[in-house]
Each structure stands twice: as C-alpha cells, then as structure tokens.
Amino acid sequence: MYPPQVLAIFFAVATAIEALSSPLPHPLDPLSPTELTAVRSAVLASSLVSSRPISFHYVGLDEPEKADVLSPTNGSILPRRAFVIARAGGLSHEFYVDITNTSAPLVVSHGIHGGPGFPMFTTEEQVAAGRLSREYPPLKESLRRRGLAFTDVGCGVFSMGWFGKVNEARRLAKVQCFVVAGGTANFYARPLEGVTLLVDLEKLVIVGYRDRAVYSVPKAEGTDYRAGKAGPPFNGPVPAPGVVVQPEGKGFHIDGHIVRWANWEFHVGFDMRAGTVISMASVHDSDADLWRRVLYRGFVSEIFVPYMDPEEEWYFHTFMDAGEYGLGVSAVQLQPGADCPANAAYMDGYYIDADGKPVKSENIICVFERYAGDVAWRHTGVAGPIAPITEVRPEVTLVVRMVVTVGNYDYTLDWEFKTVGSIKTVVSLSGILEMKATNYTHIDQIRDDIHGTLVAENTIGVYHDHFITYHLDLDIDGNKNSFIKNTVVPKRNTGVPATGGAPTPRRSYWTVLSEVAETEAEGQVNINDTPADLLFVNLSKKTKVGNEVGYRLIPAGATATSLLTDDDYPQRRASYTKKQVWVTSYNKSDKWTSGLYAEQSTGDDNLAAWSKRNRRIKDEDIVLWYTVGLHHLPCQEDFPVMPTISGAFELRPYNFFERNPLIRIRPPGNSPNCSCSVGGSG
C-alpha cells in the first residue's frame, strides 16, 4: 500500500479533485481534448519540422512503462505523453510529446520513418481525393459513355496495398466510385465497375487512371435499407416489445474511465487506431478477499479483410481496417434502444483531425448489463431416498460495446465480463457487402468463376475473409506468465498401471500432454491442427492442491486461417493470419500486428516478424495475440444489408480460483433463501 505521507497527499488531492467534481485521472486515460490541443501546439511550434502543410495522421497515448503503471509505491503522478505520426514534406514524422503540463507541452523526441509503409489515412484526404476524382476529365468521359454525370457518382479511397514495388517518394492510393444517384442510400450496391483511379494523396493530383471495361450498373430498386425507403409494406416479423428493467438501478459504476461491476474492475480507454482499450482488468476473489489481475491491456490490433477476386479492380482489396483507416476514427455513434439497450450508459471518445484539432465522438462506447435468461450454474439432485434438491443461479453479464463502421462493414465489438471470471470477446459483423457489378442476371448464364455469389441481378457478393486480431496482455496474478498447451492425446490401454493403463477390457482413452512453450516459436498455434486446451498460467502461483493458476482460451466458432500463399503480397503483410494464436514476449512497442506503418507495409514489422526474434516466453511477461477468422461466402440474405453473424472467444479461469467462484451467491430474489427442495420427476 502507499506510505502514510503519500496517502495524505493523495487524499488531499482527491478531496480537491472531488470538490471539482472530476474523477481521478488514471495513467492509462486516453488523451483529453486539452491534451490533444497541447500536442498540436507543441508539434506546430517545434522547429524540428519546417515543411508545411503538416497533417496529423495519428495521435495516441504513449502510455507509461508498465512497471510504473503497476507499481504501488509510486505515489507521484506519472508523466503524460503522446505519440504522434504526422506527414510533412513527403515524410512520416514521429514525435513524442510530453503534455504532463498542458500549458507547457514539450516535444521530447522526433524522428523520421525510414522504411516502407505509411500511417493511416486522414478523413480529410479521403474526402478530398473522392471529390477530386469525380471531377477528373477522363472519369467524366467514362461516365458519359455509361450514361452518367459526375454528379451521379461518389468516389472513395481504397488502400492499394503493396505488390512488390515500394512507394517512398509518393503516397498513393486507389480510388473507386459508386453510383449515388438513383434514390438509394446504398451506393455499395451500385459500384462503377471497371474504373480505377490512382491518386497522390499529398499533392492531391490524379496520377493514374484505368477504365478497363464497362459493366451494367445494378439497379437501385431493392437496395435501400432506410426505413422510409425499404417499406412500406413493413411486413417483416415483429416481436413483442421488451425492455430490461433494473428496479435498483444499474449495477455498475463508471468513475472517469474506471468501470466497477460485480466482481470486476477495469479501465476503458480509447485510441484512434484500436478503438476501445480495456486495461487493468482485475477480478475479485471472494474466498481470498483479494483483487487479482487478469488482463493488463486488451484491444483489437488489426482487422484484415482480403477479397478473393484477382481482377484489376479487386486484387488489391486487402484492407487493414485499423492500420489504414483507424477503428477509433471509424467508431460510430451508438443508437440507444437499438445498438445498446435502454439500460446502457455511454462514453465519448476524442481523437484528432488532419489539422491536429480535437474531434469529439459522442456515445461511441456503451456499457450495459445483459439479462439473457442464461444460467450461471445449476444442479437438481435427485437420488432415491434423498428429497430432490434444486439450486439454480441465473447469469448476468456486463457488456462494453463499440461499433466500428469502415466503409461498408459494421463491426460490433464487444467485451463481455462474466461473474464466473471470464472475459468474452465477440465480433458481430453486419453492414453492407462489397459488391461487384456484373452483366450476369442469372446463374444459368455463368460459366466462369465469378469469385463470389450472385446475390441479385448484376450483383456479385465477392468472397472474402475477415481476420480480427486481438492484443491480449494477460497478466495472471502478476506479469510473469507462461503459455501451456494441454494436448489431448489418444492412448492405447496397455493394461499396465505403470504406463497409465489397467487390466480391463477398455482398449483406449485419451490423456493430456502438457507442454510449456519456451520461446516464441513454440508460442504459435493453429488450433484446428490438434485438440488442445491452451492456457496462460503463472508457474509461481499455485492453488492449495498444487495446480498452477491460469486462464484458458476457448474459441467459439470463427477459427478460420488465411489460405493465401505465403509468397502472396497481402499474405506477406498479414503473415500472422496463418495461425490463430501467437504468444510473444512483452515489448511496449509491439502493439500493431500489421506494423506501425500498416498502409502499404511489406510485412517486415508485423507480428510474425517480431516472433522471429524467438524470445523466451516461459515465466516472462508475455502477450497473447488471438485472431477470430471467418471465410465469408455471401448469400442473398446478405443483400442489401447483412444480418449479423458473430464469432467469439472466451478467456476463462482455469485453476485460477480454488473452486467455483459463484458457489457463495444467494439464489435469485424470488426463491426462498435456502436450498429449494421441490418435488421433481421420478
């Protein structure tokens, strides 16, 4: 605990702050608008970069060293720092800015990125490139040939990826267009197929243009998803209205960025690239009366979405939604009673625009308790002479949700906390398919591989994958953890006890081969290979009977891995997608699986590349990287907007507690406050 003098200061400060009605700052809090403004001032005032204009592509918290954040003896306030990537003079500039005193911010270091790749796009340049493109005379000519005017289309930036040639002198991007006229909001259903532009984002000039072929533009009818346009008639299914009511109010408390609920406490942060960041998640062990750490930091590190059409207009659709577009930037305002239920609370986020000025994103995170009607544990004891006994404990969970819309796709990203001690992450996909225009109006006309499904006349839903990779810095009861693979191994019954067998007619069984990963090479697992339980354990902490405390990783569907060849360019950039599980030695700068400069990266700074260092991961501060993967073969139900489909995984206690942590909770309110002996069947 803190020494008395520090405590005195702490309480004085706390009182002062409470008097101001502000929550206590936390070292992992995201940068505030005041801090963001200070960062901008410092960068613009700095003489280190003379070129103008200067555009801000990333500003995020450079969090303090982990040891300082966790150290209970450090009573002083930790410095506040920002990391900045800005473009000026055709170069990517990196700044570390100290904003501990926002009135006197200070650039503490500056560097220039020397390798391949670029930072994420700014919203402004995407808009500017789109506007520029549709006024481009060759495009206007192409449109005229298709019976369209430039006012009928809208254009957007598509990352071009890297296909062997490194652009260093210029920062280019591809641009493609959609027909926006025609009365539908769903322009993704009406692509201007066959036309691709190449734009220099910094000079804001078109440097390439190709109109390869003319295709029919799919009709607007039937594509709109707006309520006022999709019907009438509104003849779809209508369930009865229902709402969760909490007679004693919400069960969680949000204090600044700290959330407390049931036996969980954690910090909710925000980053313009990662979106929601969960930090310092600890669970209360009621038997030991101790708060025990589970997760130091967790966030989505990248979303890789490669499309499976090698055609000119599609081959480079190999998006890295976090590194190229920014998940935090793409977070959308949550609709109460729709995105989140009535009993939710909301949090805002702040990031910067291209000018470095703070932008407020309202209601982009919601927190709510879920009463899904599930059961936490139950047993009905029925045995001859003993009166039947029934004990049931219903389950209530806490969901922290963000929705990220990157162009066409809407990702609902949930962190769900359970009282059993689990953290379950769920990715739910909805929104609009990327669609390709075609002249085909019926399957019978098709003889070749259309690389997708004909979902409507003239419309192909192109095959693609989603790989959502999580950074999960688990700290099970402390920093030093190990990664254990408990492989399920079939065995023949030798009949001999000394070799695990017994003299019985049983011929086989399975047992467990438990292996601790020594180095990063052993920390890579394709979970579809062999059946195994995967654990993060603390070898120095054991239960009373001697089991190492740990957490287990439980996938729930969505375990696809990439099928692209290792030498294919997008696969080289996202090479880590061949395995769902990676475990690395903690290194503060290892945050982004696609590399710091993901846009047009070459894969030299990605998760797989770091792992080649083959660092020691046994009894070390280690990080789990887990990828939820789906192969998407579209169907007509995905048109014009797709119904939600989910993939998930759960991090669940495994010998972390001495026993079921929910054994000492009362039965639900309406039951008698004792075991329920009710007449059962039989």
Next chain:
Amino acid sequence: MYPPQVLAIFFAVATAIEALSSPLPHPLDPLSPTELTAVRSAVLASSLVSSRPISFHYVGLDEPEKADVLSPTNGSILPRRAFVIARAGGLSHEFYVDITNTSAPLVVSHGIHGGPGFPMFTTEEQVAAGRLSREYPPLKESLRRRGLAFTDVGCGVFSMGWFGKVNEARRLAKVQCFVVAGGTANFYARPLEGVTLLVDLEKLVIVGYRDRAVYSVPKAEGTDYRAGKAGPPFNGPVPAPGVVVQPEGKGFHIDGHIVRWANWEFHVGFDMRAGTVISMASVHDSDADLWRRVLYRGFVSEIFVPYMDPEEEWYFHTFMDAGEYGLGVSAVQLQPGADCPANAAYMDGYYIDADGKPVKSENIICVFERYAGDVAWRHTGVAGPIAPITEVRPEVTLVVRMVVTVGNYDYTLDWEFKTVGSIKTVVSLSGILEMKATNYTHIDQIRDDIHGTLVAENTIGVYHDHFITYHLDLDIDGNKNSFIKNTVVPKRNTGVPATGGAPTPRRSYWTVLSEVAETEAEGQVNINDTPADLLFVNLSKKTKVGNEVGYRLIPAGATATSLLTDDDYPQRRASYTKKQVWVTSYNKSDKWTSGLYAEQSTGDDNLAAWSKRNRRIKDEDIVLWYTVGLHHLPCQEDFPVMPTISGAFELRPYNFFERNPLIRIRPPGNSPNCSCSVGGSG
C-alpha cells in the same frame, strides 16, 4: 388448401372443439395421460405376453407416416399409435398399440427383440438396485473396513456397456456407491472408490462384487452447493437485479403444442427418450407471403459421455444418456426466475413409470423471448457529401428450453429461433463432475497419469467427452433435399481469365468447390478437416437469380470428435462420433443414433451402421445428424458444481430468401419512423 367439404367438416369440428376450450389435436402431439393409460390397458390385456411381471421401459408416439402428416388433402383424423418396449420373461417385447379410440385400444402388432442390447432403465429398478446393493453383506463388510455403515452410503446404477461378451439371458448393470452421510448433498464428490457391484436387474439379485482397493473418502467440507450450506458468508459477486418487462405482453402464442411467434410456427412435442421434439417448423417469407417449411422434426438423439480412465471402476463409464436413462425421463422441473426468466411460459410432459402408469412432469419445457441487447442488422452510412444515415434493428429471439439432469450432469438444451430465419441449438453443461477418490492431496505427490485433474484434496475430476447428437430432419421447402459441401479451395492466380485468374500482381485467392453428395458415404464430414460451408438445399427451388434455396449449418465451437480407437468397445457402440456431420436417407425408424436398444448395444444398429447402406441422398428426403462435441479437462472452478459452459450450432438461411428477411421491419419504437440521419463522426 383443403377442398370445401373438408373445410366445412374441419370448421365444424374446430368449433366444437373450441367450445370445449381445448386446443386442436395435432398428429405429432405427445401421448396424453389418457392415451398412455389406454396403452397400458391394451398391453396388459393382451394375451401375447403371458409372463409377469411386465415392466414398461419405453412408451412413445409412433408418429404417422410423414406423407400423411404433411398431406394437405387428408382431412380425416390420422390414427394415434404408440410404440412400446416392455420387459417380461427375460425378453424385450415390442408393441404397436392403436389408441385412436382410447376407450378401445388395440395391440396391432407384437414382436420380440432378438439381438443384443436392452431398452432404457426404469427409475424403479435403479432405485431398487441401489437399495439392494447397500444392504449386500460383502458391501457392509467393505464399508466396515472403511469406518462406514450402510446407512452412510447410497448406491446407483451405472450402465455396464458392452465389452465383447453379449448378455442375453440376463440383464445386468453395475452399481457404485457414494457416501451420503456427512452433511453434504453433493455425494458425487464423495465416491466410495474401489467398490463395484454387479446386479441382475430383473431378478433383483447381486451377482457380482469387487472391492479392489481402499481409497480415502474426500471430505464433505466445501462440497455442498445448497444455498443454506455453501454460505454464509455469501461473499460472491452480486449483480443488480434486472428483469425483462414486456409492456404489451408476450409476443408468442401457445395453442396446445403449437407455438407461434414473429415469423415462426412450430410444434413442441415430448418423448421420454429424446426430451423436447421440435416439429413442423416453418418460417414466414414476408416478401412471398408464404409459410415455408424448414424442419420436419428435430430432437436430441443421443448424449454419449465416455470417461477416460481405464481403471476397473471407470472403464465402463461410457454413458448413453438418452438410450440408457432417457432424456425426457430425466427432465427436471424448471425454476421460474432462475432456469427461465420471468417472462417465460411453461409446458408439462407425460411419460410412464415401470408399471405403465402415466407420470406428470411439470414445467419441464419453458418458452421465452430473449432481449439480450444484440443487433439483428445495422449500418451507418458515412460518405463525404452525403449526410450520415444510421439504421439499426435490435434482435429478439425465442428460446424453447429443457433441462435434463442425468445423475450428476445438468444439460440445458435450448432451441433458439431467430427472426432472420435461423434455428440455433445450444447445449449448456452444468451440474457436478464425476469424481474419483484418490489418496493424493497435492500435485507434488503424483507421478503417474491420474486421468484427470486434482480438483480438491483426494478428488480427481476425471477427463471425459460429451457428444450431443441431434436428429434434424430438415425439409427445405419440401422433402426432397440435397447435401452440398462448398469447400473453400486455395488457388494460384494463373493470370488467365479462362482459368479464373487475371493479369494482376495478386498471386493467390480462394474459391469454392461445390459438391453435391450422391450417397450416404459422401454425406459424412469431419468439419475440422477442411474449411467448407455445409448446406441443405432444394435443387428444385431456386431464387429469381438462380441460386438453390437452402440452409447452412454453422458450428459455434464444440467441434470435438471422439479419439477412442475404432476397435474400442464404446467406440464401436458410438462409432458415429468420429464425424460431426452425417446425412442419411429418411427412414422413419432411424431415430436413435445409438440404436433402438442402446443399453449394452454392440453398434450394429447405430447411425454409422445404417449409413453403410450407402443409400442415395441426392434430391431425396434426407436427414442431418449433427454432433456437438467437447473434450472436458476439468479444473478447480468445476468444483463443487461447474459453471455453465456451452456449445452450439446454427441452421441459417442460405439463399432461402430473395434478400435479408428483416429489411422490411420498422426501427425500434423510440426512433423516428424513418431513416435516422444523425451527426456522425468524421
């Protein structure tokens, strides 16, 4: 539709019935108490079986021929029939009984089972065998040696399985005991290890006894799960109370056994072996204004739970919970506000006791609408010049639940209906582990393979598997369906359009190889082998653009297959557990994957055996058999009662609808009744 004369009769009958305030009978309704009583009378009055006593082991609906149930021109009432398996004179007797007129029931056929295997146990014989066992003098002696009295223990029947020798003359079972004295209700935590009895269930005499070794009995302290005994202190996590409130009441209607909700209509039946039976599930296609069939009949066919300890007392723990014990018989009374939420409705079930008399099982099925706060579909449209548009539709689902407690384990078996047209089945496991007593009190003492986890002092949670196999007679828009495997196949970009490529720098992609299974051999799939979408389609029904209408099978975790060797006896009995997916040609008597006589079966009549017939399954009436499989490596949190862990799969429309079936529903009540243009980010 029905011809006018039949309609007139129909309405007359309907009016008469309504006047009686009874729901219309349905040909798939489970047997009523009156019908069960009539069955008993007929069997007992029959001269076909003279031996007494006669014990009833199974009585279930022998449903009418599928064609008769589905035929819209058959206005007359279909006959009501029961299938009975009764034991008398050391033989298994089969009866078909006509109870169309319950005042004059008639045995229409009788047969004697000539092969191996026996019907499910009766509750009465299990209780009798347990009582008999604990009074057995050698057991009393064994107990005395362990410092116990016979009143300190309770004994129960454990199926002995088949290990090479077929018992035909006698129907034997193993019996094992637990210490019930000591103040805990959790006797499964206190096994009397080392002792096994062999009982003749029909003569009710002990015919074998082995006391192989003495082991410590785990202490009672810490094992109880009753609220009054697990605490105080009640220091576990306490979420705030919450309840789903439906201001306009429930959205579903139950009419007899027919459930109608949103765009779903289905029949809920009950069987003493299968538990809940979902029949005639149809979804309403709002665009076509048609009810379309999806599932003719669905139920759990078997739950196979093999344990992985070859020791004398454990090698035969290879349970078939449906075929040996009966899931319907084992269904427990659901606790309102705990097993099912406050807005649930309940249904009863009826089965027979060993004497053939009807037994009422109250509140064993519940139906409720779930408001989990999830989203059915959403999109936020953000594009430069266009004002942001947000459309969100929250998801509400309908759950039909039963809890089956077979000894120690509690299975919550859910059928969840979604308005998107999906049927999702969820298996949630809770209850108590099967535990083995050991002299070990700490891991450090252990040098050999204990075939499990030391979950507490002197207590091993033995490794085991669960395989829950579903019978799913999908009828997509009619009986004649086909099974399609859409394999995801990696491809090199040839650069040549004629071979699917394009002259671009992209080196690889994946495409889909679509194969229709011709015969049952091709209908067997291990889904962990290669990535593929599995579909049930109707080759004769296509969407407007030509896609075959179908449903897709989507696993959600829990895809383990059995690792026992093919020649191992339990694996021969449950040989179908090597693959999650089987597709067979519909055959009314193919209901029980473990065979009609599962208890001590030899595998000759199981799902894998039928499939050797290699019948044609292309464009035929076919059935899907899907197994949810889990390898369970217990942990301390599973003690003394395990927190719920789930496995699931979803049957979801795939080109079944022309487009998203939920596109024509209004936004939720609180939103304006039009598209929501709200200021978004960026």
